[in-house]
Amino acid sequence: MPQTIRAAVTRAFGQPMRVETVTLADPGPGEVLVAVKACAICHSDITYADGGWGGTVPMVLGHEAAGIVEATGPGVMRVKPGDPVVVTLIRSCGGCHYCAGGHDYLCETMFDLDRTSPLTDGTGAPIGHGLRTGAFAEKLVVEQSQLVAVGGNMPFASASLLACGAITGVGAVTNTAKMPAGADAVVIGCGGVGLNAVQGARIAGAASII
Ligand SMILES: [Zn+2]
Ligand SMILES: [Zn+2]
Incomplete structure (x- = not known):
């Protein structure tokens, strides 16, 4: 019904x-x-x-x-x-x-x-x-x-938050930028997606995250 x-x-x-x-x-x-x-x-x-x-x-x-x-x-x-x-x-x-x-x-x-x-x-x-x-x-x-x-x-x-913000932010680092471990990451704007880009950079082994 x-x-x-x-x-x-x-x-x-x-x-x-x-x-x-x-x-x-x-x-x-x-x-x-x-x-x-x-x-x-x-x-x-x-x-x-x-x-x-x-x-x-x-x-x-x-x-x-x-x-x-x-x-x-x-x-x-x-x-x-x-x-x-x-x-x-x-x-x-x-x-x-x-x-x-x-x-x-x-x-x-x-x-x-x-x-x-x-x-x-x-x-x-x-x-x-x-x-x-x-x-x-x-x-x-x-x-x-x-x-x-x-x-x-x-x-x-x-x-x-896993439905969009997390996958978008982490995916931007790992899938779009394909950031190698040891690289430096710059994240501009730390809203829902940006904060997850910071997490993605951390998980991917960034040397520094700005
Ligand atoms: Zn969304
Ligand atoms: Zn299909």
Whole structure:
């Protein structure tokens, strides 16, 4: 049964989000329903909400979430109800040209959720699944590849940071810059991503971090 949840909806670019009651579809094949326990806010959410990336409204933004799996659709192997999970915006098939080459973030497979948002308003009109996640909400539905189960002891607010800020900052050092051990690193701007770039540089063995 589709359920009614509260979500922060962006109805117009540059305007405040409004908490509304919306309808969330059941998880389809390969999809998972997650009860959101924490969601960080990212500059990408703000840029989107301000209209910086175009797209269409209304939509529910939020893509750095952690929560508990509530239900799974047919064929879900990766997680089970009750699992604490981190939810990310990266949806990947594991089998296409890009996934096979280790570039899951470029996955070119079209999923059901790419065609149809699981969110609708009271009149049945669709509400966009912002950044493939729609996490500024009590619950969300995503494809199973967007989930990673985490240990039950990690606080949800900390776990949510792993969804975007940590992978972006650490990945900038290890994957984009490919910083060799012993190099010096300069990090300009220490917000959520920058602080994780500092951690990434430390992990990668930087001689000094400025
Ligand atoms: Zn983000
Ligand atoms: Zn793929």
